[in-house]
Amino acid sequence: MDDYVIEMLHITKTFPGIRANDDVTLQLKRGEIHALLGENGAGKSTLMSVLFGLYQPDSGEIRKDGKTVHIKDPNDANALHIGMVHQHFKLVDVFSVLDNIILGAETTKYGLLKKDEARRKVMELSQRYGLMVDPDALVEDISVGMQQRVEILKMLYRDNDILILDEPTAVLTPQEIDELMEIMRGFAREGKSILFITHKLNEIMAVSDRCSVLRKGKYIGTVETKDTTKEELSRMMVGRDVSFTVDKAPCKPGDTVLSVQGLTVPSKLHSNNAVKGVSFDVHAGEIVCLAGIEGNGQSDLVLALTGLEKASAGKIEFCGKDITHSPIRKRALAGMSHIPEDRHKHGLVLDYSLENNMSLQRYFEPEFESLGFIKQKKVHSYAEKLISEYDVRSAEGPYTIARAMSGGNQQKAIVGRELDRRTKLLVAVQPTRGLDVGAIESIHKEIIAARDAGTAVLLMSLELEEVMSLSDRILVMYEGEIVGEFDPQKVTVQELGLYMAGAARQDISAASDAAARGGIANA
Amino acid sequence: MLNKRRFIQGLFTLVSAIICVLIGLALGFIILVVFSWSSYSSKGVPYTVGQVFSTAWEQGFKRILLGGFYNLGWKIPTRSLLLRSEICRIAPLLMCGLSVGFAFKTGLFNIGAAGQYTLGAYGALMCALILKLPWWACLLASVLFGAVWGAIPGFFKAYFNINEVITSIMFNWIGLYGVNTLMYGNGKSVMYNANESKVWKLVNKNASAIIPDMKGDGSTLFNKVFTNPSTIAVFIAIAVAIVLYVVLNKTVFGYELKACGYSKTAAKYAGINEKRNIILAMAIAGALAGLGAGLFYLTGTEQWNPQENTALPAMGFDGISVALLASSNPIGTIFSAIFKAHIATGGPKMEKTLFPSEIADVISGTIIYLCAFMLLFKNKLAARVFRRSRKPEGEIKK
Numbered sequence: 009m010d011d012y013v014i015e016m017l018h019i020t021k022t023f024p025g026i027r028a029n030d031d032v033t034l035q036l037k038r039g040e041i042h043a044l045l046g047e048n049g050a051g052k053s054t055l056m057s058v059l060f061g062l063y064q065p066d067s068g069e070i071r072k073d074g075k076t077v078h079i080k081d082p083n084d085a086n087a088l089h090i091g092m093v094h095q096h097f098k099l100v101d102v103f104s105v106l107d108n109i110i111l112g113a114e115t116t117k118y119g120l121l122k123k124d125e126a127r128r129k130v131m132e133l134s135q136r137y138g139l140m141v142d143p144d145a146l147v148e149d150i151s152v153g154m155q156q157r158v159e160i161l162k163m164l165y166r167d168n169d170i171l172i173l174d175e176p177t178a179v180l181t182p183q184e185i186d187e188l189m190e191i192m193r194g195f196a197r198e199g200k201s202i203l204f205i206t207h208k209l210n211e212i213m214a215v216s217d218r219c220s221v222l223r224k225g226k227y228i229g230t231v232e233t234k235d236t237t238k239e240e241l242s243r244m245m246v247g248r249d250v251s252f253t254v255d256k257a258p259c260k261p262g263d264t265v266l267s268v269q270g271l272t273v274p275s276k277l278h279s280n281n282a283v284k285g286v287s288f289d290v291h292a293g294e295i296v297c298l299a300g301i302e303g304n305g306q307s308d309l310v311l312a313l314t315g316l317e318k319a320s321a322g323k324i325e326f327c328g329k330d331i332t333h334s335p336i337r338k339r340a341l342a343g344m345s346h347i348p349e350d351r352h353k354h355g356l357v358l359d360y361s362l363e364n365n366m367s368l369q370r371y372f373e374p375e376f377e378s379l380g381f382i383k384q385k386k387v388h389s390y391a392e393k394l395i396s397e398y399d400v401r402s403a404e405g406p407y408t409i410a411r412a413m414s415g416g417n418q419q420k421a422i423v424g425r426e427l428d429r430r431t432k433l434l435v436a437v438q439p440t441r442g443l444d445v446g447a448i449e450s451i452h453k454e455i456i457a458a459r460d461a462g463t464a465v466l467l468m469s470l471e472l473e474e475v476m477s478l479s480d481r482i483l484v485m486y487e488g489e490i491v492g493e494f495d496p497q498k499v500t501v502q503e504l505g506l507y508m509a510g511a512a513r514q515d516i517s518a519a520s521d522a523a524a525r526g527g528i529a530n531a
Numbered sequence: 532m533l534n535k536r537r538f539i540q541g542l543f544t545l546v547s548a549i550i551c552v553l554i555g556l557a558l559g560f561i562i563l564v565v566f567s568w569s570s571y572s573s574k575g576v577p578y579t580v581g582q583v584f585s586t587a588w589e590q591g592f593k594r595i596l597l598g599g600f601y602n603l604g605w606k607i608p609t610r611s612l613l614l615r616s617e618i619c620r621i622a623p624l625l626m627c628g629l630s631v632g633f634a635f636k637t638g639l640f641n642i643g644a645a646g647q648y649t650l651g652a653y654g655a656l657m658c659a660l661i662l663k664l665p666w667w668a669c670l671l672a673s674v675l676f677g678a679v680w681g682a683i684p685g686f687f688k689a690y691f692n693i694n695e696v697i698t699s700i701m702f703n704w705i706g707l708y709g710v711n712t713l714m715y716g717n718g719k720s721v722m723y724n725a726n727e728s729k730v731w732k733l734v735n736k737n738a739s740a741i742i743p744d745m746k747g748d749g750s751t752l753f754n755k756v757f758t759n760p761s762t763i764a765v766f767i768a769i770a771v772a773i774v775l776y777v778v779l780n781k782t783v784f785g786y787e788l789k790a791c792g793y794s795k796t797a798a799k800y801a802g803i804n805e806k807r808n809i810i811l812a813m814a815i816a817g818a819l820a821g822l823g824a825g826l827f828y829l830t831g832t833e834q835w836n837p838q839e840n841t842a843l844p845a846m847g848f849d850g851i852s853v854a855l856l857a858s859s860n861p862i863g864t865i866f867s868a869i870f871k872a873h874i875a876t877g878g879p880k881m882e883k884t885l886f887p888s889e890i891a892d893v894i895s896g897t898i899i900y901l902c903a904f905m906l907l908f909k910n911k912l913a914a915r916v917f918r919r920s921r922k923p924e925g926e927i928k929k
């Protein structure tokens with residue numbers, strides 16, 4: 009008989025309007041890394057939330073070490089040593105890393121916190137597993153990668169040995185992903201069991217022992233990873249063959265749409281500038297990709313371009329007009345759309361219905377407004393159109409509150425909304441973050457279609473595969489500067505890696521950088 | 532088909548509000564019974580349980596329930612000053628409730644309704660007594676004064692990120708003492724009537740500033756009920772509530788305001804000017820509270836007492852409970868304001884030797900407290916009903 013630590017048997021969970029889990033059975037062996045695969049909205053997060061006690065199943069049974077258990081809330085889960093890292097992190101932004109880790113599991117003496125002891129334990133765990141964190145930094149100031157490590161430390165601090173990781177790699181850079189996978193292997197060697205959700209088949213192949221697949225709430229099957237292939241997995245998941253390569257016609261660049269000159273953006277983390285006098289152009293009908301390791305200024309650059317942050321020097325020209333100091337609405341009206349990096353913070357009003365979110369950038373246009381009133385019928389039918397075009401799945405269609413949608417479907421809604429505007433410039437930050445392979449395929453097609461229709465696309469992605477297959481031109485950023493410009497046809501991933509790590513640097517861009525900086529000094 | 536679910540959700544909100552009210556009333560009754568029982572037992576004469584209950588009911592609870600209908604029984608009120616003064620209270624309560632609720636919908640907590648109300652009262656009375664303007668101009672002034680008083684904390688919030696609660700509380704007191712000083716003017720203010728040591732009655736100084744009523748020839752029931760102090764004020768207030776409902780739910784402006792309330796960052800991303808919206812929202816909230824004061828003080832019955840008014844007007848804070856009970860829904864606020872005015876009118880009519888009139892406050896206090904749990908009720912209720920109704924349906928579909 010197999011040694012199962014956790015068995016979830018015939019779990020059914022319904023939400024108003026949808027059956028998120030329908031008679032799902034999942035068995036987790038001791039010391040294994042078990043991947044959970046499924047399309048966006050297949051019910052993976054729901055199933056894990058049931059195990060973690062956040063949702064009560066309508067029917068079904070959960071066993072731990074062969075004994076039936078009732079997990080009524082996360083405290084019960086904790087008592088059973090089950091820990092979870094959520095798809096969207098649940099950290100207190102204004103607390104320090106240390107406070108976040110011990111929150112809810114504080115050791116006290118006479119009602120007073122014993123922080124020294126906690127700190128010692130956290131640092132020891134951090135050393136042992138190579139999870140480097142700064143215990144005194146505020147969570148709002150640290151990178152998502154570090155937030156991820158904080159979430160993992162939180163589980164370890166509570167002595168959990170069943171670890172649920174819901175899309176932990178969606179927000180990480182390739183290097184961080186490698187590190188995380190190494191850490192996961194270490195956990196498994198120690199006898200901890202891991203449930204691992206990801207949409208990236210490579211990761212499943214690389215790290216997992218077995219993989220279970222869900223489709224539309226139903227359990228499809230479990231396979232031994234060593235006996236399967238990426239193709240088979242994606243077929244199980246989507247029900248059809250998925251193509252992993254992107255077909256596109258050669259790019260025909262048109263007029264300059266975006267011209268950035270000597271742009272400097274102050275950093276929120278340190279006194280240094282996050283973006284240091286960067287200059288580049290994006291033309292109509294081309295996809296320019298900003299590549300780089302997280303935290304090298306790409307995000308700040310994008311925020312300044314889109315108006316969410318202020319640039320301290322330099323100039324942004326959009327279709328020949330200076331928009332450096334224009335408000336966000338003006339940029340949008342001039343023809344800029346933006347798929348933001350953080351879908352919960354910027355991309356969606358989570359408590360609005362899906363239909364109201366779909367018109368978030370257009371509600372004031374004559375199509376949706378007259379005499380100050382919103383034409384709700386139009387908003388509704390527009391949302392329905394986008395929902396079917398971009399295959400946004402949710403329980404109640406346009407009426408669904410965005411918060412109740414699966415992460416991937418939230419992303420599809422945002423991407424659809426921004427792509428449909430057919431603007432002159434699309435600034436897309438990690439557009440396929442958290443999407444399943446089928447959805448990635450179709451979003452990539454849409455982005456290329458937009459390019460072919462003459463949209464200038466500025467893409468920021470941490471995933472080199474996406475960078476290589478989508479872009480017509482690659483700009484590598486390192487420490488706030490552009491250190492290289494490449495044609496994806498003529499460069500290798502290894503070469504890019506060198507530039508991204510700061511080990512190499514092109515002269516041309518350095519020269520143009522210097523020229524731009526000179527320009528500012530003169531001005 | 533899905534709008535049906537929306538509708539049911541709305542129904543749940545209503546049902547849970549009613550549950551809160553009922554529990555609050557029940558608790559009030561229990562307290563009355565305790566008071567009644569203790570007064571019987573302290574007398575030292577034999578008594579029955581029936582007597583205890585009947586006293587609690589007859590001398591106490593019934594009067595709260597009757598409110599303005601007290602001493603008329605349930606009969607048609609022909610000439611009831613009490614009923615009219617109850618109606619007179621609805622307008623200011625409703626406006627303060629709308630003020631708090633509106634701010635709340637846009638993500639702000641307007642605890643400054645009391646101060647804005649004070650300023651509104653000053654604006655109205657100043658225009659009535661000094662400038663001798665007609666009632667509608669005085670009302671406009673109350674709107675304006677309230678709006679300015681609301682906009683200031685909004686400004687600090689928008690540009691300096693200072694919590695509106697703190698500024699509002701400070702502006703409540705600044706407003707109160709400022710207004711008192713202006714109205715009193717060392718006893719020499721034109722507005723101040725030293726003989727009564729209150730602000731002048733409108734009838735004596737400028738009768739045109741009194742909001743018109745529906746007295747007519749006094750022949751119909753309607754005419755009788757809407758005779759001063761109950762004026763057209765209550766209709767104005769209800770109209771404002773309806774307008775507010777439309778603004779919040781049907782207009783671009785409302786869409787933007789609510790977006791800011793739900794997520795400031797997403798609103799900013801969408802190009803909504805969130806600074807402007809915060810200030811506007813607070814100004815509108817202030818205008819609503821200010822108008823409430825205008826609608827109350829321009830009925831001509833209430834006089835401001837600048838030397839003794841050293842507590843913030845309770846209306847402003849009652850607005851919070853009125854808004855809470857209605858889940859900030861403008862239409863719901865109409866009903867919660869009526870309810871609040873009703874039991875507040877009945878409270879003081881209880882037998883004073885037996886029951887403290889504050890029991891009416893205890894009841895509304897309890898209700899507010901329960902309102903915090905309302906969400907819980909609602910979700911529990913929804914989970915129950917939906918689970919039951921879903922199962923068979925799902926089976927057929929699959």
Ligand SMILES: Nc1ncnc2c1ncn2[C@@H]1O[C@H](COP(=O)(O)OP(=O)(O)OP(=O)(O)O)[C@@H](O)[C@H]1O
Pocket residue numbers: 023024026028046047048049050051052053054055095401402403411412413414415416417442
């Ligand atoms: N709290 C909720 N209320 C209502 N419906 C919900 C809720 N949470 C999830 N759902 C619905 O259940 C379905 C499954 O969602 P879930 O989050 O489990 O998907 P997922 O497999 O994790 O997808 P993704 O890969 O996009 O994260 C979705 O259709 C979603 O709309």
Ligand SMILES: [Mg+2]
Pocket residue numbers: 052053054095174414415416
């Ligand atoms: Mg998920």
